[in-house]
Amino acid sequence: MEPWNTTLENSFFLTGIIQDSKYPGLVCVTITLLYLVAVICNGLLLLLIAMDKKLHVPMYFLLSQLSLMDLLYTNVISPKTFVDYLSGQSYISFSGCGFQIFLILIIGGSEDTLLAFMSYDRYVAIRHPLKYMVFMRPKICWSMVATSWLLASMNALVHTIYTMHFPFCKNREIRHLLCEIPFFLKLACADTTKYQFMVYTMGVAFLLIPLSAILASYTLVLTAVFHMPSKQGRQKALLTCSSHLTVVGLYYGNVLLIYVLPSAYHSPQQDNIFSVFYTIITPALNPLIYSLRNQDVLGALKKLLGKGPSVPKL
Template sequence: MKLWNTTLESSFFLIGILQDSKSPGLVCATITFLSLVALTSNSLLLLLIAVDRRLHVPMYFLLSQLSLMDLLFTTIISPKTLIDYLHGQSTISFSGCGFQMFLLLTIGGAEDTLLAFMAYDRYVAIQYPLNYMVFMRPKVCWSMVATCWLVASLNSLVHTIYTMHFPFCRAREISHMLCEIPPVLKLACADTTKYQFIVYTMGVTFLLIPLFAILTSYVLVLNAVFRMPSTQGRQKALLTCSSHLTVVGLYYGAAVFMYVLPSAYHNPRQDNILSVLYTVITPTLNPLIYSLRNKDVSGALKKVLGKGPSAPKL
């Protein structure tokens, strides 16, 4: 069977959710709308956190990083998907596929780790409120963010290079809307069994270990919350925690299915839907979940619009 990836001029055909849908026009319009909401809401949240000094605290600093990651997710994926559909083609070059894979793995891995750090932040805020600004001082917060990006980028670089080094056969159709490792490996003309096990192991490392840390943090958080004497303080803490856990459930649910569940349980349609969930829908919902009932963020918005006083203190 002829090998075709001996040159960077080769390309893949992405067969994503738009090409595989019975109503592609409706799906295209839905993704466009959600992408615009994601871009607008995440950009607005970043602006509010940047301009309102009352939001210059660790929790909102980490939230701004989450919005940045979601903004990058949406910017990288949605425009190309929609432009390709409108132009009637869904090709991506060999080098472009590798670059997209690197960016997806980097942002996804960074977000996995960031959500764990955000859980730790809430644990410290509730368990040690008097020492919160000591434990979560700026140097610590920046170290957390740097760790997220550095570890994720190194991991994604290694996996991207190794995945794209395989020889690929003449059939160039990727049954997926994105250049992710599992669907790309299906085109390899070599035995990828050992490498698939490595991908599975790294998926467990980047997903289940942070998820375990998140769940452990929230068990401790909820234990502390239910012992609070103040009903108002308990309700505020539960609201913040429930928002975070909702985000965790949406993101980790899709990512675990994609990278941890054995390939025998996958099919292209499910994988495409899951990709839309964590690259389009989750970035759309994250800022709404965190800020819809958040008085600090709504107060900052009113201040920017000139319709209210400064946001209340935490």
């Protein structure tokens, strides 16, 4: 096929989970509801952490950054999916596709690294509680967040620029929910084998290095937890750790299936479902997982709603 001129007038057609479904209306309503849950829950968690001084500690600071990333993540996908369904036209411009690739890479990459830093926070809190506020002082916490965004930004910029320089063919149908590099490159009118291998290698490194750090941290954490003399202390530590590990499992499980598992082992339909999980479902579940059994967050919510214990005036 002949390459076509990549101007703003040229568009790609996204044939995602809604188009593949027998009940597109039901799928669209479900995605919209999940989007509203993600926006409300993550927004509320950000508000609680900002307003309640009891939550002004490193763990909740990092959690607020995770909520911010989830909020950005779901806003990249869900509103456009909803508008496309209503308009009956699921297309995206060449520049829009490049911008979407960049945003997905930067937010997803930042979340990968941040989850590793959050596991380190739990490691320090449980293994070195007396030095916690030294190892996790504000300067260190901000450095962690800045490092997450910086590494992801450099990775996203390089991959987006290189991906968009390829010539693309007249077939403009992307069989996916959104513009992601592995699916976008299938339309290129050039040999992308070497670059796809580089994308795969970088993706594996970007995912597995933080995941290895998380597993190492929690191996040490769990060893320390089971040696705690206090049963109540063990339960509290396990509760916090289990919430984080659940979030890690939800996010990494679906991302690894797309970016690490060879494409021969999963179909485009399965890829669409996996993408819905880590771009829409996971951002909606994360604040609920962290909040429902967290007494500090629930206490802050009661105060916000005026149901908490009254504070005597000085």
